[in-house]
Amino acid sequence: MMSVLPELDPRLLRAFVVVAQELHFSRAAERLGIAQPPLSQQIRRLEDKIGYPLFRRGTRRVELTEAGRVLLDVANTLFEQMTYGVNAVRRAGRGEVGRLRIGFPTSLALSVIPGAVRRYREQYPEVVLELHELATARQVEALHGGTIDVGFLREPLSHPTFGLETLYAEPILVAIGRDHMLARLPGIPLGSLAMEDFILFRRSIGSELYDRIIRLCHGHGFVPQIAQEVEDWQTIAALVGAGLGIALVPASITRLQLDDVVYRPLDPPNVSTNVVMCWRKDKLAPVVDRFLEIARACLSSGRPAA
Amino acid sequence: MMSVLPELDPRLLRAFVVVAQELHFSRAAERLGIAQPPLSQQIRRLEDKIGYPLFRRGTRRVELTEAGRVLLDVANTLFEQMTYGVNAVRRAGRGEVGRLRIGFPTSLALSVIPGAVRRYREQYPEVVLELHELATARQVEALHGGTIDVGFLREPLSHPTFGLETLYAEPILVAIGRDHMLARLPGIPLGSLAMEDFILFRRSIGSELYDRIIRLCHGHGFVPQIAQEVEDWQTIAALVGAGLGIALVPASITRLQLDDVVYRPLDPPNVSTNVVMCWRKDKLAPVVDRFLEIARACLSSGRPAA
DNA sequence: GACATTCATATCTCTGGAGATATGAATGTG
DNA sequence: CACATTCATATCTCCAGAGATATGAATGTC
Known part of the structure; x- marks a missing residue:
């Protein structure tokens, strides 16, 4: 029965691909570490979902139908997409992709910012960086409003939702x-x-x-x-x-x-x-964490020109 | 726990997409026709599989993390691919795509073949046609060997595995x-x-x-x-x-x-x-069936020039 | 024609997970 | 500060489906 939502269960697809490679149910089942009958059932469920046979089975030989050939392509594409997709998501989870908006005052445009930004950009080239030159008061607003992710200030401001670190x-x-x-x-x-x-x-x-x-x-x-x-x-x-x-x-x-x-x-x-760096504690974005790390490292080794 | 095989369960993805759209678990659960706790569990399973959080949840607001945003893209791409893929497979199942190899003798190159082939090509433009001019004996060999799918002959040959039809x-x-x-x-x-x-x-x-x-x-x-x-x-x-x-x-x-x-x-x-058409009965390929239909229709209406 | 191979079918068990309900925890709101 | 909202957690039920085993059916081989 053709289902309305074409949701292909990756598990079934995996089984299908193996059978398509082996063209032999028993061997395929062995490779999958299961017995032959359950495998036959899985393929059958897949065929039911698609609505057309995927294999032409004789007792002595198994071969792909045209539909099966097409599905083999589709399955491989899907697996590629999944692998690629999951990797992309994980990179994002690790803070290696995304967007980072930094606010800084004019007086720091020449010292901390260039070094830290350069290092960060080298290490996380896939993060889109936005640099906003903002006066202190504007930075606080921007942090509250979520317009920037990290701000650099002279002299602390204290607020429960802000993380704060004197550089x-x-x-x-x-x-x-x-x-x-x-x-x-x-x-x-x-x-x-x-x-x-x-x-x-x-x-x-x-x-x-x-x-x-x-x-x-x-x-x-x-x-x-x-x-x-x-x-x-x-x-x-x-x-x-x-x-x-x-x-x-x-x-x-x-x-x-x-x-x-x-x-x-x-x-x-x-x-x-005091030059302080601050950020919103509530939205724990990995991109921010990674940047904070770099900024710290940058400031502990090479101090800006004094 | 990051699983080794990045197999994203479409069911979980579907749920994820709805939550990402609503940014509200209870409403999303309602749209999905289930209660809120199971939905929370599904999202959690997905997050476990990916290895990183997909949503940032406050009690009062839910928002996507960067990883979540990326996954939303990935999910949509995957669903597109699935829909497209399933359609392609079904078209193949219906005999609308694939390959059809036809054998015919020289004497028919001027009569049946051109008309039937043209009509077929119009109706099934996605089937790749191969036309092989083959003497009778060669066609029989080719049918046996699987080199051609349909043959046109003068005078019948009878063989249990061949379908046969006098045109x-x-x-x-x-x-x-x-x-x-x-x-x-x-x-x-x-x-x-x-x-x-x-x-x-x-x-x-x-x-x-x-x-x-x-x-x-x-x-x-x-x-x-x-x-x-x-x-x-x-x-x-x-x-x-x-x-x-x-x-x-x-x-x-x-x-x-x-x-x-x-x-x-x-x-x-x-x-x-007698001009007869024959094909292998054992491999019931829909492309062949569709072609046989067209060939019959073609021959019943406009007879070839006599 | 007996045999071997191979896939399908039938049947049984068992578990993962879907779903529900009840409840807890956190956090804005008046 | 009490209240409402909203998500997470805990717990229970129930079933689809995974998997196994036994067996049947078809077909190529000697």
């Missing part, structure tokens, strides 16, 4: 004009900046660092004079080079080398921002 | 030079050919007809004078046209019209050869 502490340096008097010092005391003009990263974009700097100055008894608020690090460096003021910047920014700008550590140098 | 009786005509005295008669008495030179189809190729003609002459009290034995009908017609003799030919040969040759019925005209 490393990045010293804060002073970016200062090469000709500036203070540039002669090997380390610059924070207090000596009381009268300087500060160039800051716009607070609406990077509130963490902004507030950190203001607090730092307060801690040293002065309110920083803010000369400019700008939107990217290149501009900050350019303005410092043009002599419009000084800036407190995370160490990774030293990658931006301009002729008129030098970077000096604070004195004492114990001021730093 | 029609074809009158035997006299092919004679246009200028020949006897050509003036509307019908030629066999006896009047006693002194003529006969041109015959070589016996090794078409023994049936050869012997038939010899016997005919004997029946009329003379032994035919054999001028030539040749290998094809064109040559016979040409030699008759060139005045080298006369020939007794099946009616279908009138398709070969040469200026110097005319065809006259015998007088009385009750001499004919």
